[in-house]
Amino acid sequence: MKHGWVGGLVTTATVTHATPAGFLAQSDKRDDEEGIATQYLERAIQVYLGGGYRFFDPALRSDKKDLLSGFREKGYAVLRSRDELLSQKSDKPLFGTFSESHIPYTVDHLNDPALLRSIPTLAEMTTAALTRLEHTGQGFLLQVEGAKIDHAAHVNDAPGLVRDQIAFDDAIGVALRFQAEHPDTLVVVTTDHGNSNPGLFGQGDGYGDSDKLFSKVGRMSRSYSAISGDWYADMTIGELTSLIHDGTGIELSASEAGLVLDAIRSHGPNPYTYQNAAIPTLASILANHTAVSWGGTSHTGDYVTLTAQGPGASSLPSLLINTDLNAFYRKCMARA
Ligand SMILES: [Zn+2]
Known part of the structure:
Protein backbone atom coordinates (compact mmCIF):
# COMPACT_ATOMS: atom_id res chain seq x y z
CA MET A 1 0.00 0.00 0.00
CA LYS A 2 1.15 3.55 -0.79
CA HIS A 3 3.33 4.93 1.98
CA GLY A 4 1.25 6.72 4.61
CA TRP A 5 -2.00 5.07 3.55
CA VAL A 6 -3.96 2.83 5.87
CA GLY A 7 -6.41 0.07 5.01
CA GLY A 8 -9.59 -1.70 5.99
CA LEU A 9 -11.48 -4.84 5.03
CA VAL A 10 -15.20 -5.33 5.66
CA THR A 11 -17.16 -8.36 4.49
CA THR A 12 -20.11 -10.60 5.29
CA ALA A 13 -17.99 -13.66 4.46
CA THR A 14 -15.17 -14.86 6.69
CA VAL A 15 -12.78 -11.93 6.84
CA THR A 16 -10.11 -14.28 5.45
CA HIS A 17 -12.23 -15.25 2.40
CA ALA A 18 -11.02 -14.77 -1.19
CA THR A 19 -12.15 -11.20 -1.88
CA PRO A 20 -10.79 -9.51 1.28
CA ALA A 21 -7.69 -11.74 1.28
CA GLY A 22 -7.01 -10.76 -2.34
CA PHE A 23 -6.38 -7.22 -1.09
CA LEU A 24 -3.96 -8.15 1.69
CA ALA A 25 -2.58 -11.68 1.78
CA GLN A 26 -0.51 -13.89 -0.49
CA SER A 27 -1.30 -17.57 -0.54
CA ASP A 28 -1.17 -20.48 -2.98
CA LYS A 29 -4.47 -21.70 -1.61
CA ARG A 30 -7.56 -19.57 -1.10
CA ASP A 31 -8.80 -22.16 1.41
CA ASP A 32 -5.79 -21.77 3.69
CA GLU A 33 -7.73 -19.30 5.83
CA GLU A 34 -5.70 -20.10 8.97
CA GLY A 35 -2.52 -19.14 7.11
CA ILE A 36 -4.19 -16.01 5.73
CA ALA A 37 -5.33 -15.11 9.27
CA THR A 38 -1.71 -15.35 10.47
CA GLN A 39 -0.68 -12.98 7.66
CA TYR A 40 -3.42 -10.55 8.76
CA LEU A 41 -1.83 -10.24 12.20
CA GLU A 42 1.52 -9.47 10.56
CA ARG A 43 0.04 -6.95 8.07
CA ALA A 44 -1.88 -5.18 10.87
CA ILE A 45 -4.11 -2.85 8.80
CA GLN A 46 -6.55 -0.57 10.64
CA VAL A 47 -9.84 -2.44 10.19
CA TYR A 48 -10.89 -6.07 9.87
CA LEU A 49 -14.64 -6.65 10.19
CA GLY A 50 -16.61 -9.71 9.10
CA GLY A 51 -17.10 -13.36 9.99
CA GLY A 52 -14.67 -16.21 10.58
CA TYR A 53 -13.46 -16.13 14.19
CA ARG A 54 -12.63 -19.82 13.92
CA PHE A 55 -9.48 -18.87 12.01
CA PHE A 56 -8.25 -16.62 14.86
CA ASP A 57 -9.49 -18.30 18.03
CA PRO A 58 -6.90 -20.65 19.64
CA ALA A 59 -9.67 -23.05 20.69
CA LEU A 60 -10.73 -23.49 17.04
CA ARG A 61 -7.45 -23.23 15.11
CA SER A 62 -5.65 -26.46 14.22
CA ASP A 63 -2.29 -25.10 15.50
CA LYS A 64 -3.92 -23.52 18.64
CA LYS A 65 -2.20 -20.19 17.89
CA ASP A 66 -3.90 -17.32 19.74
CA LEU A 67 -4.24 -14.62 17.10
CA LEU A 68 -6.92 -12.79 19.11
CA SER A 69 -4.40 -12.08 21.88
CA GLY A 70 -1.95 -11.10 19.16
CA PHE A 71 -4.36 -8.42 17.93
CA ARG A 72 -5.00 -7.22 21.51
CA GLU A 73 -1.25 -6.89 22.10
CA LYS A 74 -1.01 -4.77 18.96
CA GLY A 75 -3.58 -2.36 20.43
CA TYR A 76 -6.69 -3.49 18.53
CA ALA A 77 -10.21 -3.42 19.90
CA VAL A 78 -11.07 -7.13 19.52
CA LEU A 79 -14.83 -7.35 19.03
CA ARG A 80 -17.26 -10.24 18.96
CA SER A 81 -20.72 -8.62 19.04
CA ARG A 82 -22.78 -5.83 17.46
CA ASP A 83 -23.03 -4.01 20.81
CA GLU A 84 -19.26 -4.02 21.18
CA LEU A 85 -18.88 -2.59 17.67
CA LEU A 86 -21.52 0.13 18.11
CA SER A 87 -20.12 1.28 21.46
CA GLN A 88 -16.52 1.30 20.21
CA LYS A 89 -14.75 4.65 20.08
CA SER A 90 -12.60 5.48 17.08
CA ASP A 91 -9.32 5.56 19.05
CA LYS A 92 -8.22 1.98 18.29
CA PRO A 93 -7.83 -0.14 15.17
CA LEU A 94 -10.69 -2.63 14.85
CA PHE A 95 -10.64 -6.40 14.70
CA GLY A 96 -14.22 -7.73 14.75
CA THR A 97 -15.40 -11.22 13.81
CA PHE A 98 -19.08 -11.73 14.50
CA SER A 99 -19.66 -15.37 13.59
CA GLU A 100 -17.64 -18.55 13.55
CA SER A 101 -17.81 -18.79 9.75
CA HIS A 102 -19.64 -16.56 7.21
CA ILE A 103 -22.17 -14.07 8.58
CA PRO A 104 -25.77 -15.37 8.16
CA TYR A 105 -27.97 -14.19 5.30
CA THR A 106 -29.62 -10.83 5.95
CA VAL A 107 -33.13 -12.34 5.64
CA ASP A 108 -32.31 -14.78 8.47
CA HIS A 109 -30.57 -12.04 10.44
CA LEU A 110 -33.60 -9.72 10.22
CA ASN A 111 -35.98 -12.41 11.43
CA ASP A 112 -33.98 -13.67 14.41
CA PRO A 113 -33.83 -11.39 17.48
CA ALA A 114 -30.71 -13.16 18.81
CA LEU A 115 -28.83 -12.62 15.53
CA LEU A 116 -30.03 -9.00 15.39
CA ARG A 117 -28.43 -8.41 18.79
CA SER A 118 -25.19 -10.24 18.10
CA ILE A 119 -24.32 -9.40 14.48
CA PRO A 120 -23.99 -5.93 12.93
CA THR A 121 -25.29 -5.14 9.45
CA LEU A 122 -22.92 -4.50 6.57
CA ALA A 123 -23.89 -0.80 6.73
CA GLU A 124 -23.04 -0.68 10.46
CA MET A 125 -19.65 -2.31 9.84
CA THR A 126 -19.01 0.15 6.99
CA THR A 127 -19.84 3.11 9.25
CA ALA A 128 -17.51 1.83 12.00
CA ALA A 129 -14.71 1.25 9.47
CA LEU A 130 -15.01 4.74 7.97
CA THR A 131 -15.13 6.33 11.44
CA ARG A 132 -11.90 4.60 12.43
CA LEU A 133 -10.13 5.24 9.12
CA GLU A 134 -11.10 8.92 9.16
CA HIS A 135 -9.79 9.20 12.74
CA THR A 136 -6.29 8.16 11.61
CA GLY A 137 -6.12 11.33 9.49
CA GLN A 138 -4.32 9.38 6.76
CA GLY A 139 -5.30 8.40 3.23
CA PHE A 140 -7.07 5.06 3.17
CA LEU A 141 -8.25 2.19 1.03
CA LEU A 142 -11.35 0.42 2.33
CA GLN A 143 -12.88 -2.59 0.65
CA VAL A 144 -16.47 -3.51 1.56
CA GLU A 145 -17.84 -6.80 0.25
CA GLY A 146 -21.50 -7.87 0.19
CA ALA A 147 -20.37 -11.47 0.04
CA LYS A 148 -23.61 -13.27 0.77
CA ILE A 149 -25.10 -12.10 -2.54
CA ASP A 150 -22.72 -14.52 -4.28
CA HIS A 151 -23.46 -17.31 -1.81
CA ALA A 152 -27.22 -16.90 -2.32
CA ALA A 153 -26.91 -16.92 -6.10
CA HIS A 154 -24.89 -20.17 -6.02
CA VAL A 155 -27.89 -22.00 -4.55
CA ASN A 156 -30.62 -19.95 -6.32
CA ASP A 157 -31.82 -18.52 -3.00
CA ALA A 158 -34.14 -15.61 -3.92
CA PRO A 159 -34.88 -14.20 -0.42
CA GLY A 160 -31.19 -14.62 0.48
CA LEU A 161 -30.14 -12.73 -2.63
CA VAL A 162 -32.67 -9.90 -2.54
CA ARG A 163 -32.20 -9.03 1.15
CA ASP A 164 -28.41 -9.12 0.87
CA GLN A 165 -28.54 -6.89 -2.24
CA ILE A 166 -30.54 -4.39 -0.17
CA ALA A 167 -28.03 -4.68 2.71
CA PHE A 168 -25.23 -3.97 0.20
CA ASP A 169 -27.20 -1.01 -1.15
CA ASP A 170 -27.45 0.34 2.43
CA ALA A 171 -23.66 0.07 2.73
CA ILE A 172 -23.25 1.97 -0.57
CA GLY A 173 -25.48 4.65 0.98
CA VAL A 174 -23.07 4.94 3.93
CA ALA A 175 -20.12 5.29 1.53
CA LEU A 176 -21.88 7.90 -0.62
CA ARG A 177 -22.85 9.99 2.42
CA PHE A 178 -19.20 9.89 3.54
CA GLN A 179 -18.16 10.86 0.00
CA ALA A 180 -20.56 13.84 0.04
CA GLU A 181 -18.94 15.09 3.26
CA HIS A 182 -15.40 14.24 2.09
CA PRO A 183 -15.38 15.07 -1.64
CA ASP A 184 -11.75 13.95 -1.97
CA THR A 185 -12.95 10.32 -1.55
CA LEU A 186 -13.44 8.05 -4.55
CA VAL A 187 -16.20 5.42 -4.18
CA VAL A 188 -16.15 2.55 -6.70
CA VAL A 189 -18.99 0.02 -6.82
CA THR A 190 -18.41 -3.17 -8.77
CA THR A 191 -18.25 -6.94 -8.62
CA ASP A 192 -15.82 -9.54 -9.92
CA HIS A 193 -18.41 -11.60 -11.85
CA GLY A 194 -22.06 -12.32 -12.45
CA ASN A 195 -23.61 -15.36 -10.84
CA SER A 196 -26.42 -17.76 -11.83
CA ASN A 197 -28.39 -15.14 -13.82
CA PRO A 198 -31.50 -14.63 -11.71
CA TRP A 294 -32.28 -18.81 -12.59
CA GLY A 295 -29.88 -19.80 -15.36
CA GLY A 296 -27.60 -22.08 -13.31
CA THR A 297 -25.63 -22.16 -10.07
CA SER A 298 -22.20 -20.90 -11.14
CA HIS A 299 -20.34 -17.71 -12.04
CA THR A 300 -21.20 -16.22 -15.42
CA GLY A 301 -19.41 -14.29 -18.15
CA ASP A 302 -21.82 -11.33 -18.14
CA TYR A 303 -20.92 -7.70 -18.13
CA VAL A 304 -21.30 -6.43 -14.56
CA THR A 305 -21.89 -3.09 -12.88
CA LEU A 306 -18.93 -0.73 -12.62
CA THR A 307 -19.69 2.74 -11.37
CA ALA A 308 -17.84 5.38 -9.38
CA GLN A 309 -18.22 8.75 -7.73
CA GLY A 310 -15.50 11.18 -6.71
CA PRO A 311 -12.10 12.28 -8.04
CA GLY A 312 -10.97 10.06 -10.93
CA ALA A 313 -14.48 8.71 -11.57
CA SER A 314 -14.76 10.47 -14.92
CA SER A 315 -11.59 8.72 -16.16
CA LEU A 316 -13.16 5.28 -15.58
CA PRO A 317 -13.96 3.78 -19.00
CA SER A 318 -17.50 2.49 -19.52
CA LEU A 319 -16.11 -0.93 -20.42
CA LEU A 320 -13.08 -2.38 -18.68
CA ILE A 321 -11.47 -5.83 -18.41
CA ASN A 322 -11.79 -6.65 -14.72
CA THR A 323 -8.07 -7.12 -14.07
CA ASP A 324 -7.43 -3.57 -15.41
CA LEU A 325 -9.29 -2.14 -12.44
CA ASN A 326 -6.13 -2.64 -10.38
CA ALA A 327 -4.22 -0.21 -12.64
CA PHE A 328 -7.10 2.28 -12.34
CA TYR A 329 -6.93 2.14 -8.52
CA ARG A 330 -3.16 2.63 -8.60
CA LYS A 331 -3.49 5.64 -10.89
CA CYS A 332 -6.10 7.22 -8.60
CA MET A 333 -3.96 6.59 -5.49
CA ALA A 334 -0.88 8.06 -7.20
CA ARG A 335 -2.85 11.24 -7.97
CA ALA A 336 -4.23 11.55 -4.43
ZN1 LIG B 1 -19.04 -17.41 -6.09
Whole structure:
Protein backbone atom coordinates (compact mmCIF):
# COMPACT_ATOMS: atom_id res chain seq x y z
CA MET A 1 0.00 0.00 0.00
CA LYS A 2 1.15 3.55 -0.79
CA HIS A 3 3.33 4.93 1.98
CA GLY A 4 1.25 6.72 4.61
CA TRP A 5 -2.00 5.07 3.55
CA VAL A 6 -3.96 2.83 5.87
CA GLY A 7 -6.41 0.07 5.01
CA GLY A 8 -9.59 -1.70 5.99
CA LEU A 9 -11.48 -4.84 5.03
CA VAL A 10 -15.20 -5.33 5.66
CA THR A 11 -17.16 -8.36 4.49
CA THR A 12 -20.11 -10.60 5.29
CA ALA A 13 -17.99 -13.66 4.46
CA THR A 14 -15.17 -14.86 6.69
CA VAL A 15 -12.78 -11.93 6.84
CA THR A 16 -10.11 -14.28 5.45
CA HIS A 17 -12.23 -15.25 2.40
CA ALA A 18 -11.02 -14.77 -1.19
CA THR A 19 -12.15 -11.20 -1.88
CA PRO A 20 -10.79 -9.51 1.28
CA ALA A 21 -7.69 -11.74 1.28
CA GLY A 22 -7.01 -10.76 -2.34
CA PHE A 23 -6.38 -7.22 -1.09
CA LEU A 24 -3.96 -8.15 1.69
CA ALA A 25 -2.58 -11.68 1.78
CA GLN A 26 -0.51 -13.89 -0.49
CA SER A 27 -1.30 -17.57 -0.54
CA ASP A 28 -1.17 -20.48 -2.98
CA LYS A 29 -4.47 -21.70 -1.61
CA ARG A 30 -7.56 -19.57 -1.10
CA ASP A 31 -8.80 -22.16 1.41
CA ASP A 32 -5.79 -21.77 3.69
CA GLU A 33 -7.73 -19.30 5.83
CA GLU A 34 -5.70 -20.10 8.97
CA GLY A 35 -2.52 -19.14 7.11
CA ILE A 36 -4.19 -16.01 5.73
CA ALA A 37 -5.33 -15.11 9.27
CA THR A 38 -1.71 -15.35 10.47
CA GLN A 39 -0.68 -12.98 7.66
CA TYR A 40 -3.42 -10.55 8.76
CA LEU A 41 -1.83 -10.24 12.20
CA GLU A 42 1.52 -9.47 10.56
CA ARG A 43 0.04 -6.95 8.07
CA ALA A 44 -1.88 -5.18 10.87
CA ILE A 45 -4.11 -2.85 8.80
CA GLN A 46 -6.55 -0.57 10.64
CA VAL A 47 -9.84 -2.44 10.19
CA TYR A 48 -10.89 -6.07 9.87
CA LEU A 49 -14.64 -6.65 10.19
CA GLY A 50 -16.61 -9.71 9.10
CA GLY A 51 -17.10 -13.36 9.99
CA GLY A 52 -14.67 -16.21 10.58
CA TYR A 53 -13.46 -16.13 14.19
CA ARG A 54 -12.63 -19.82 13.92
CA PHE A 55 -9.48 -18.87 12.01
CA PHE A 56 -8.25 -16.62 14.86
CA ASP A 57 -9.49 -18.30 18.03
CA PRO A 58 -6.90 -20.65 19.64
CA ALA A 59 -9.67 -23.05 20.69
CA LEU A 60 -10.73 -23.49 17.04
CA ARG A 61 -7.45 -23.23 15.11
CA SER A 62 -5.65 -26.46 14.22
CA ASP A 63 -2.29 -25.10 15.50
CA LYS A 64 -3.92 -23.52 18.64
CA LYS A 65 -2.20 -20.19 17.89
CA ASP A 66 -3.90 -17.32 19.74
CA LEU A 67 -4.24 -14.62 17.10
CA LEU A 68 -6.92 -12.79 19.11
CA SER A 69 -4.40 -12.08 21.88
CA GLY A 70 -1.95 -11.10 19.16
CA PHE A 71 -4.36 -8.42 17.93
CA ARG A 72 -5.00 -7.22 21.51
CA GLU A 73 -1.25 -6.89 22.10
CA LYS A 74 -1.01 -4.77 18.96
CA GLY A 75 -3.58 -2.36 20.43
CA TYR A 76 -6.69 -3.49 18.53
CA ALA A 77 -10.21 -3.42 19.90
CA VAL A 78 -11.07 -7.13 19.52
CA LEU A 79 -14.83 -7.35 19.03
CA ARG A 80 -17.26 -10.24 18.96
CA SER A 81 -20.72 -8.62 19.04
CA ARG A 82 -22.78 -5.83 17.46
CA ASP A 83 -23.03 -4.01 20.81
CA GLU A 84 -19.26 -4.02 21.18
CA LEU A 85 -18.88 -2.59 17.67
CA LEU A 86 -21.52 0.13 18.11
CA SER A 87 -20.12 1.28 21.46
CA GLN A 88 -16.52 1.30 20.21
CA LYS A 89 -14.75 4.65 20.08
CA SER A 90 -12.60 5.48 17.08
CA ASP A 91 -9.32 5.56 19.05
CA LYS A 92 -8.22 1.98 18.29
CA PRO A 93 -7.83 -0.14 15.17
CA LEU A 94 -10.69 -2.63 14.85
CA PHE A 95 -10.64 -6.40 14.70
CA GLY A 96 -14.22 -7.73 14.75
CA THR A 97 -15.40 -11.22 13.81
CA PHE A 98 -19.08 -11.73 14.50
CA SER A 99 -19.66 -15.37 13.59
CA GLU A 100 -17.64 -18.55 13.55
CA SER A 101 -17.81 -18.79 9.75
CA HIS A 102 -19.64 -16.56 7.21
CA ILE A 103 -22.17 -14.07 8.58
CA PRO A 104 -25.77 -15.37 8.16
CA TYR A 105 -27.97 -14.19 5.30
CA THR A 106 -29.62 -10.83 5.95
CA VAL A 107 -33.13 -12.34 5.64
CA ASP A 108 -32.31 -14.78 8.47
CA HIS A 109 -30.57 -12.04 10.44
CA LEU A 110 -33.60 -9.72 10.22
CA ASN A 111 -35.98 -12.41 11.43
CA ASP A 112 -33.98 -13.67 14.41
CA PRO A 113 -33.83 -11.39 17.48
CA ALA A 114 -30.71 -13.16 18.81
CA LEU A 115 -28.83 -12.62 15.53
CA LEU A 116 -30.03 -9.00 15.39
CA ARG A 117 -28.43 -8.41 18.79
CA SER A 118 -25.19 -10.24 18.10
CA ILE A 119 -24.32 -9.40 14.48
CA PRO A 120 -23.99 -5.93 12.93
CA THR A 121 -25.29 -5.14 9.45
CA LEU A 122 -22.92 -4.50 6.57
CA ALA A 123 -23.89 -0.80 6.73
CA GLU A 124 -23.04 -0.68 10.46
CA MET A 125 -19.65 -2.31 9.84
CA THR A 126 -19.01 0.15 6.99
CA THR A 127 -19.84 3.11 9.25
CA ALA A 128 -17.51 1.83 12.00
CA ALA A 129 -14.71 1.25 9.47
CA LEU A 130 -15.01 4.74 7.97
CA THR A 131 -15.13 6.33 11.44
CA ARG A 132 -11.90 4.60 12.43
CA LEU A 133 -10.13 5.24 9.12
CA GLU A 134 -11.10 8.92 9.16
CA HIS A 135 -9.79 9.20 12.74
CA THR A 136 -6.29 8.16 11.61
CA GLY A 137 -6.12 11.33 9.49
CA GLN A 138 -4.32 9.38 6.76
CA GLY A 139 -5.30 8.40 3.23
CA PHE A 140 -7.07 5.06 3.17
CA LEU A 141 -8.25 2.19 1.03
CA LEU A 142 -11.35 0.42 2.33
CA GLN A 143 -12.88 -2.59 0.65
CA VAL A 144 -16.47 -3.51 1.56
CA GLU A 145 -17.84 -6.80 0.25
CA GLY A 146 -21.50 -7.87 0.19
CA ALA A 147 -20.37 -11.47 0.04
CA LYS A 148 -23.61 -13.27 0.77
CA ILE A 149 -25.10 -12.10 -2.54
CA ASP A 150 -22.72 -14.52 -4.28
CA HIS A 151 -23.46 -17.31 -1.81
CA ALA A 152 -27.22 -16.90 -2.32
CA ALA A 153 -26.91 -16.92 -6.10
CA HIS A 154 -24.89 -20.17 -6.02
CA VAL A 155 -27.89 -22.00 -4.55
CA ASN A 156 -30.62 -19.95 -6.32
CA ASP A 157 -31.82 -18.52 -3.00
CA ALA A 158 -34.14 -15.61 -3.92
CA PRO A 159 -34.88 -14.20 -0.42
CA GLY A 160 -31.19 -14.62 0.48
CA LEU A 161 -30.14 -12.73 -2.63
CA VAL A 162 -32.67 -9.90 -2.54
CA ARG A 163 -32.20 -9.03 1.15
CA ASP A 164 -28.41 -9.12 0.87
CA GLN A 165 -28.54 -6.89 -2.24
CA ILE A 166 -30.54 -4.39 -0.17
CA ALA A 167 -28.03 -4.68 2.71
CA PHE A 168 -25.23 -3.97 0.20
CA ASP A 169 -27.20 -1.01 -1.15
CA ASP A 170 -27.45 0.34 2.43
CA ALA A 171 -23.66 0.07 2.73
CA ILE A 172 -23.25 1.97 -0.57
CA GLY A 173 -25.48 4.65 0.98
CA VAL A 174 -23.07 4.94 3.93
CA ALA A 175 -20.12 5.29 1.53
CA LEU A 176 -21.88 7.90 -0.62
CA ARG A 177 -22.85 9.99 2.42
CA PHE A 178 -19.20 9.89 3.54
CA GLN A 179 -18.16 10.86 0.00
CA ALA A 180 -20.56 13.84 0.04
CA GLU A 181 -18.94 15.09 3.26
CA HIS A 182 -15.40 14.24 2.09
CA PRO A 183 -15.38 15.07 -1.64
CA ASP A 184 -11.75 13.95 -1.97
CA THR A 185 -12.95 10.32 -1.55
CA LEU A 186 -13.44 8.05 -4.55
CA VAL A 187 -16.20 5.42 -4.18
CA VAL A 188 -16.15 2.55 -6.70
CA VAL A 189 -18.99 0.02 -6.82
CA THR A 190 -18.41 -3.17 -8.77
CA THR A 191 -18.25 -6.94 -8.62
CA ASP A 192 -15.82 -9.54 -9.92
CA HIS A 193 -18.41 -11.60 -11.85
CA GLY A 194 -22.06 -12.32 -12.45
CA ASN A 195 -23.61 -15.36 -10.84
CA SER A 196 -26.42 -17.76 -11.83
CA ASN A 197 -28.39 -15.14 -13.82
CA PRO A 198 -31.50 -14.63 -11.71
CA GLY A 199 -34.34 -12.92 -13.53
CA LEU A 200 -37.93 -11.81 -13.07
CA PHE A 201 -39.87 -13.67 -15.76
CA GLY A 202 -43.20 -12.80 -17.33
CA GLN A 203 -46.03 -14.86 -15.87
CA GLY A 204 -49.81 -14.66 -16.19
CA ASP A 205 -51.97 -12.97 -18.84
CA GLY A 206 -49.93 -10.25 -20.54
CA TYR A 207 -47.23 -11.00 -17.92
CA GLY A 208 -49.47 -9.16 -15.49
CA ASP A 209 -48.79 -11.44 -12.52
CA SER A 210 -45.02 -11.00 -12.26
CA ASP A 211 -44.93 -8.02 -9.88
CA LYS A 212 -47.48 -9.58 -7.55
CA LEU A 213 -45.61 -12.90 -7.55
CA PHE A 214 -42.23 -11.22 -6.98
CA SER A 215 -43.61 -9.36 -3.97
CA LYS A 216 -43.90 -12.74 -2.23
CA VAL A 217 -40.08 -12.84 -2.05
CA GLY A 218 -40.22 -9.66 0.04
CA ARG A 219 -42.50 -11.37 2.55
CA MET A 220 -40.31 -14.48 3.00
CA SER A 221 -38.80 -14.75 6.47
CA ARG A 222 -36.09 -17.38 5.87
CA SER A 223 -33.47 -18.04 3.24
CA TYR A 224 -33.91 -21.28 1.28
CA SER A 225 -30.53 -22.26 2.75
CA ALA A 226 -31.85 -21.90 6.33
CA ILE A 227 -34.94 -23.93 5.41
CA SER A 228 -32.68 -26.64 3.98
CA GLY A 229 -30.93 -26.85 7.36
CA ASP A 230 -34.19 -28.21 8.80
CA TRP A 231 -35.17 -30.73 6.14
CA TYR A 232 -34.15 -34.40 6.08
CA ALA A 233 -34.61 -37.44 3.87
CA ASP A 234 -37.12 -39.26 6.07
CA MET A 235 -39.59 -36.42 6.48
CA THR A 236 -43.13 -36.71 5.12
CA ILE A 237 -44.53 -34.59 2.30
CA GLY A 238 -46.77 -32.88 4.88
CA GLU A 239 -43.84 -32.00 7.15
CA LEU A 240 -41.86 -30.64 4.21
CA THR A 241 -44.82 -28.61 2.93
CA SER A 242 -45.29 -26.95 6.31
CA LEU A 243 -41.54 -26.30 6.75
CA ILE A 244 -41.47 -24.52 3.36
CA HIS A 245 -44.72 -22.69 4.11
CA ASP A 246 -43.38 -21.42 7.46
CA GLY A 247 -40.28 -19.95 5.82
CA THR A 248 -41.72 -18.67 2.54
CA GLY A 249 -45.49 -18.22 3.03
CA ILE A 250 -45.99 -20.44 -0.04
CA GLU A 251 -48.05 -23.63 0.06
CA LEU A 252 -46.61 -26.21 -2.33
CA SER A 253 -48.88 -28.85 -3.87
CA ALA A 254 -48.16 -32.47 -2.90
CA SER A 255 -46.57 -33.10 -6.30
CA GLU A 256 -44.35 -30.01 -6.03
CA ALA A 257 -43.25 -30.99 -2.51
CA GLY A 258 -42.63 -34.52 -3.79
CA LEU A 259 -40.12 -33.20 -6.34
CA VAL A 260 -38.26 -31.34 -3.58
CA LEU A 261 -38.29 -34.45 -1.40
CA ASP A 262 -36.87 -36.50 -4.31
CA ALA A 263 -34.05 -33.96 -4.62
CA ILE A 264 -33.40 -34.09 -0.85
CA ARG A 265 -33.13 -37.88 -1.20
CA SER A 266 -30.59 -37.34 -4.01
CA HIS A 267 -32.76 -38.31 -6.94
CA GLY A 268 -33.01 -34.70 -8.06
CA PRO A 269 -35.32 -34.18 -11.01
CA ASN A 270 -33.45 -31.24 -12.57
CA PRO A 271 -31.99 -32.16 -15.98
CA TYR A 272 -29.34 -29.41 -15.80
CA THR A 273 -26.49 -31.00 -13.85
CA TYR A 274 -25.52 -27.76 -12.09
CA GLN A 275 -29.01 -27.29 -10.68
CA ASN A 276 -29.51 -30.95 -9.80
CA ALA A 277 -29.46 -30.40 -6.03
CA ALA A 278 -32.12 -29.89 -3.40
CA ILE A 279 -32.10 -26.09 -2.91
CA PRO A 280 -32.00 -25.20 -6.64
CA THR A 281 -34.82 -27.72 -7.15
CA LEU A 282 -36.87 -25.92 -4.48
CA ALA A 283 -35.99 -22.64 -6.25
CA SER A 284 -37.16 -24.03 -9.63
CA ILE A 285 -40.48 -25.05 -8.13
CA LEU A 286 -40.90 -21.77 -6.25
CA ALA A 287 -40.31 -19.94 -9.58
CA ASN A 288 -43.90 -20.94 -10.40
CA HIS A 289 -44.99 -18.90 -7.37
CA THR A 290 -42.48 -15.99 -7.41
CA ALA A 291 -41.67 -15.50 -11.14
CA VAL A 292 -37.96 -15.55 -10.16
CA SER A 293 -36.00 -18.12 -12.15
CA TRP A 294 -32.28 -18.81 -12.59
CA GLY A 295 -29.88 -19.80 -15.36
CA GLY A 296 -27.60 -22.08 -13.31
CA THR A 297 -25.63 -22.16 -10.07
CA SER A 298 -22.20 -20.90 -11.14
CA HIS A 299 -20.34 -17.71 -12.04
CA THR A 300 -21.20 -16.22 -15.42
CA GLY A 301 -19.41 -14.29 -18.15
CA ASP A 302 -21.82 -11.33 -18.14
CA TYR A 303 -20.92 -7.70 -18.13
CA VAL A 304 -21.30 -6.43 -14.56
CA THR A 305 -21.89 -3.09 -12.88
CA LEU A 306 -18.93 -0.73 -12.62
CA THR A 307 -19.69 2.74 -11.37
CA ALA A 308 -17.84 5.38 -9.38
CA GLN A 309 -18.22 8.75 -7.73
CA GLY A 310 -15.50 11.18 -6.71
CA PRO A 311 -12.10 12.28 -8.04
CA GLY A 312 -10.97 10.06 -10.93
CA ALA A 313 -14.48 8.71 -11.57
CA SER A 314 -14.76 10.47 -14.92
CA SER A 315 -11.59 8.72 -16.16
CA LEU A 316 -13.16 5.28 -15.58
CA PRO A 317 -13.96 3.78 -19.00
CA SER A 318 -17.50 2.49 -19.52
CA LEU A 319 -16.11 -0.93 -20.42
CA LEU A 320 -13.08 -2.38 -18.68
CA ILE A 321 -11.47 -5.83 -18.41
CA ASN A 322 -11.79 -6.65 -14.72
CA THR A 323 -8.07 -7.12 -14.07
CA ASP A 324 -7.43 -3.57 -15.41
CA LEU A 325 -9.29 -2.14 -12.44
CA ASN A 326 -6.13 -2.64 -10.38
CA ALA A 327 -4.22 -0.21 -12.64
CA PHE A 328 -7.10 2.28 -12.34
CA TYR A 329 -6.93 2.14 -8.52
CA ARG A 330 -3.16 2.63 -8.60
CA LYS A 331 -3.49 5.64 -10.89
CA CYS A 332 -6.10 7.22 -8.60
CA MET A 333 -3.96 6.59 -5.49
CA ALA A 334 -0.88 8.06 -7.20
CA ARG A 335 -2.85 11.24 -7.97
CA ALA A 336 -4.23 11.55 -4.43
ZN1 LIG B 1 -19.04 -17.41 -6.09
